[in-house]
Amino acid sequence: MLTVKNLGSGYKTTDGYIKILNDINFYLNKNEIVGIIGEIGSGKTTLLRAIRGDLYIDSGDILYNGESIFSREVYKRYREKVIYARQDSLNILKPGYSVDFQIKKLFGHGKYDLNYVKRIFDYLDLPMETLNNIPSRLSDGTRHRVVIAMSLMIRPEILLLDEPFTGLDIDAITGLLKLLKEIKDYTSIIIVSSDVVPLFRICDRIYAMRNGMILEDGKWSEILYKPHHPYVYDIINAIPSFENRNREFTFTNNMVNNGCVYIKRCRFMNESCKSEILYRYDNDHGYRCIRYPDWYNDRDKER
Numbered sequence: 437m438l439t440v441k442n443l444g445s446g447y448k449t450t451d452g453y454i455k456i457l458n459d460i461n462f463y464l465n466k467n468e469i470v471g472i473i474g475e476i477g478s479g480k481t482t483l484l485r486a487i488r489g490d491l492y493i494d495s496g497d498i499l500y501n502g503e504s505i506f507s508r509e510v511y512k513r514y515r516e517k518v519i520y521a522r523q524d525s526l527n528i529l530k531p532g533y534s535v536d537f538q539i540k541k542l543f544g545h546g547k548y549d550l551n552y553v554k555r556i557f558d559y560l561d562l563p564m565e566t567l568n569n570i571p572s573r574l575s576d577g578t579r580h581r582v583v584i585a586m587s588l589m590i591r592p593e594i595l596l597l598d599e600p601f602t603g604l605d606i607d608a609i610t611g612l613l614k615l616l617k618e619i620k621d622y623t624s625i626i627i628v629s630s631d632v633v634p635l636f637r638i639c640d641r642i643y644a645m646r647n648g649m650i651l652e653d654g655k656w657s658e659i660l661y662k663p664h665h666p667y668v669y670d671i672i673n674a675i676p677s678f679e680n681r682n683r684e685f686t687f688t689n690n691m692v693n694n695g696c697v698y699i700k701r702c703r704f705m706n707e708s709c710k711s712e713i714l715y716r717y718d719n720d721h722g723y724r725c726i727r728y729p730d731w732y733n734d735r736d737k738e739r
């Protein structure tokens with residue numbers, strides 16, 4: 437359904453072009469939920485925005501059902517199918533109109549189904565009184581849940597969720613995960629989240645990013661139980677409920693000119709990591725690590 441090929445992208449600023457994404461290869465199948473994990477500033481949101489077609493593309497392509505979205509006609513069709521929901525999404529919510537009015541407008545007044553709205557609100561732990569309020573009077577957390585609820589109600593073909601779990605309590609996260617599983621029948625979803633636990637509960641596949649590059653991708657269970665890149669291994673070990681709960685893990689943003697972007701933090705690095713690292717495949721499991729499987733086989737010695 438969606439294929440990103442060798443994508444390079446970034447921001448045009450008054451100081452010139454800032455390249456953020458490098459050589460991104462990514463795909464999303466129909467009825468699939470894909471997660472993007474990575475440290476702060478690794479380029480997750482930039483990738484979502486590039487996928488939506490918001491950013492300047494300096495190389496590569498984005499294909500929607502096999503056609504480049506950079507053709508004007510395809511772009512128009514594509515944009516109607518994609519919803520991008522983030523916490524400060526005022527592209528979905530208009531600050532001055534009641535939530536109820538905006539939902540009715542979304543459905544078209546004749547098709548408004550209060551039971552359906554209630555069901556989605558219940559899942560997200562949103563009181564029905566929220567309907568009578570205007571967004572500017574709602575708390576950030578409530579507004580965030582309203583944005584998610586409305587993006588789910590639209591039933592888009594592709595839903596891009598940026599940090600959907602932020603500010604939600606356990607009940608609301610569980611409700612949201614249930615809803616996402618339900619809407620998967622008609623919506624394909626990409627989720628960016630710094631909270632990786634819900635992603636491993638819901639996603640079919642996961643991509644891991646650092647410094648604007650994808651360092652690993654694969655089926656969620658492959659990534660969780662057999663990471664091929666030490667960066668991903670460290671992210672997983674930093675999850676408190678998983679093994680090795682005492683290990684501390686702090687993210688740093690180390691720019692390097694050549695070689696692996698995780699070289700300065702990696703306990704398994706050697707001289708070979710300073711050379712150019714190509715993306716390799718182990719069946720469907722992709723990774724950008726020259727030391728796999730050696731580091732993986734040696735990992736217990738390091739503890």
Ligand SMILES: Nc1ncnc2c1ncn2[C@@H]1O[C@H](COP(=O)(O)OP(=O)(O)OP(=O)(O)O)[C@@H](O)[C@H]1O
Binds near residue numbers: 476478483
């Ligand atoms: N509008 C912009 N103009 C210039 N640079 C930007 C812009 N937005 C983001 N960046 C830069 O792009 C890089 C990637 O940021 P991005 O927000 O995509 O990362 P992220 O992985 O989503 O991080 P976070 O978890 O903090 O949201 C950062 O270095 C950031 O400073």
